[in-house]
Amino acid sequence: xxxYTRYRLLLIIVCFASLLFLYYVYFTGEKVPLDVRERFFQxxxxxxxxxxxxxxxxxxxxxxxxxxRNEDLTEILRTMKQFESRWNRxxxxxxxxxxxxxxxxxxxxxxxxxxxxxxxxxxxxxxxWSYPSWINQTKAAEARDQMVKDKIIYGGSESYRHMCRFYSxxxxxxxxxxxxxxxxxxxxxxxxxxxxxxxPFAFMQKYKIKYGFTLSLAEYRSTIPTLWDTVRDFMDEYPxxxxxxxxxxxxxxxxxxxxxxxxxxxxxxxxxxxxxxxxAYTKFFNYLDKAGGFFYERWGDAPVHSIAAALFLEKSDxxxxxDIAYRHEPFEHCPPEPRYHISGNCQCNVSENFDMHWYSCTxxxxxx
Numbered sequence: 031x032x033x034y035t036r037y038r039l040l041l042i043i044v045c046f047a048s049l050l051f052l053y054y055v056y057f058t059g060e061k062v063p064l065d066v067r068e069r070f071f072q073x074x075x076x077x078x079x080x081x082x083x084x085x086x087x088x089x090x091x092x093x094x095x096x097x098x099r100n101e102d103l104t105e106i107l108r109t110m111k112q113f114e115s116r117w118n119r120x121x122x123x124x125x126x127x128x129x130x131x132x133x134x135x136x137x138x139x140x141x142x143x144x145x146x147x148x149x150x151x152x153x154x155x156x157x158x159w160s161y162p163s164w165i166n167q168t169k170a171a172e173a174r175d176q177m178v179k180d181k182i183i184y185g186g187s188e189s190y191r192h193m194c195r196f197y198s199x200x201x202x203x204x205x206x207x208x209x210x211x212x213x214x215x216x217x218x219x220x221x222x223x224x225x226x227x228x229x230p231f232a233f234m235q236k237y238k239i240k241y242g243f244t245l246s247l248a249e250y251r252s253t254i255p256t257l258w259d260t261v262r263d264f265m266d267e268y269p270x271x272x273x274x275x276x277x278x279x280x281x282x283x284x285x286x287x288x289x290x291x292x293x294x295x296x297x298x299x300x301x302x303x304x305x306x307x308x309x310a311y312t313k314f315f316n317y318l319d320k321a322g323g324f325f326y327e328r329w330g331d332a333p334v335h336s337i338a339a340a341l342f343l344e345k346s347d348x349x350x351x352x353d354i355a356y357r358h359e360p361f362e363h364c365p366p367e368p369r370y371h372i373s374g375n376c377q378c379n380v381s382e383n384f385d386m387h388w389y390s391c392t393x394x395x396x397x398x
Contacts, residue, residue: 067386070396071352076237079353084228084236087121092212092231094118094125094147095201097193100137105218110144113216117226123214124148126206130159130192150206158200159192161325170325177328182252185328195324197296197331199315202306211235215299217358223378224355224370230300233349240347241339242300244356244363245384246391248291253328258289260321261337264314271310277345280391280398281337292391293336297358300351310342350395 078084098106110125124147127133133151142149161167177185184190201207212231234242265272265286283290305311315334323329339348355364355378363385364378371380385392 066393066396075352076349077353078228078230078233081228081233081236084232086229088229088232090212090229090231090235091210092123092214093207093210094123094216095128095207095213096125096216096218097128097197097201098218099129099131100134102218103137103140107140107144109216109218109220109222110141113222114145116222116224118145118147121229122147123231124150125216126204127151128154128201128204128206130154130189152204152206154196154200154204158196158204162319164320165322165325167325170322173326177252180252182328183250185253191324191328194329194331194334195319198324198329198334199319202303207303211303213299213301213303215297215301217297219359220297221357221362222355223357223362223364223376224353225375226354227375230351230354234300234302237349238347239349240302240305240343241294241335242349242351243294244298244351244354245295245358245361246292246336246395247295247361247384247389248391249293249330249333251291253330254289254323254333255327256321257318257323257327257329257333257337260318260323261289261341262286264317265341267317268310268313271313271342273342273344275344276341277343277348277398278340280345280394281340289333289337290391291333292394293330293333294339295358295361296330296332296335298354298356299335305343308342311338314338314341345398350392 096106122145125141125145127137127141127149129151130153132153138149138151161170174186174188202213207213212234214230230242233239278286281289281292315338318324318329318334352363352365352367353370355370355376356362357378361384362378362382364380364383365376366380366383366385370376384390
């Protein structure tokens with residue numbers, strides 16, 4: 031068979047396959063199956079970019095919350111420069127800087143000069159950053175030592191545990207946040223790689239969204255060995271607090287017998303402060319706190335927040351901020367849709383988008 035004959039045969043096969051495909055799509059009335067991401071965006075996604083009412087300067091009672099230390103100044107200035115350029119220079123929401131020690135004057139001067147927005151500086155009260163009376167500190171120290179031997183990340187850190195407990199149970203009660211309804215958590219060194227041309231706080235308020243995320247992944251099981259047992263005990267004791275339309279199928283694959291480790295990565299959060307101040311969450315946190323896992327293990331605020339959201343909220347109360355390109359090493363969310371990149375207002379690499387990675391839980395979010 032000559033090369034020309036082979037070419038003609040291949041061309042006929044391709045044309046026939048194309049016609050068969052078109053017939054299947056347009057004449058049988060059936061649709062080509064969408065992948066899980068496309069189906070989510072077609073059927074569920076609420077796109078803030080399409081709502082022009084969110085673009086004007088808003089008057090939402092909201093603040094940018096930064097838990098940091100004096101030695102983080104270089105990294106927080108780098109993050110602020112990008113964050114201001116990408117978004118806050120147009121909206122001027124205030125920054126609230128929190129520290130377990132006093133901020134020095136250099137930190138205050140440099141950060142206040144980095145924005146036209148108001149800046150506030152607060153020290154965390156001792157009762158929010160210390161061992162509660164029921165914790166056996168010797169036992170806690172032994173647990174840290176063992177985690178160091180087991181090479182568990184932050185396993186030996188006291189301050190990391192205080193930070194996780196603070197974000198889990200106290201930041202929303204800090205004096206500087208009392209007058210606000212919404213917050214955006216900012217961390218030193220993170221990157222925002224696309225322009226944001228609307229007000230996420232106005233979006234949250236208008237559509238009654240309680241929690242927003244960009245990245246999700248699986249927790250280290252070795253840091254939370256008894257967390258799920260404690261959650262199950264709480265559910266048994268307070269069944270009336272569990273939302274009947276909850277989305278626990280995102281955090282459990284076996285009808286709540288076990289925790290699949292999925293959580294929203296809480297270094298990026300945009301949330302409703304009044305959700306964390308609610309009766310249900312207050313009882314939940316207090317129950318966990320009494321169990322001691324923040325110190326005897328290494329319970330993180332990310333799984334605590336995520337499990338609480340799954341128990342007390344509906345899926346529609348939580349928003350995936352697809353349009354906010356965010357990087358916290360080593361992971362990045364970069365919106366893959368071409369419309370975000372054609373304008374030239376995104377500088378992230380789609381090939382590094384973490385959404386559909388095997389270790390990400392965002393694909394499961396699309397599925398449920």
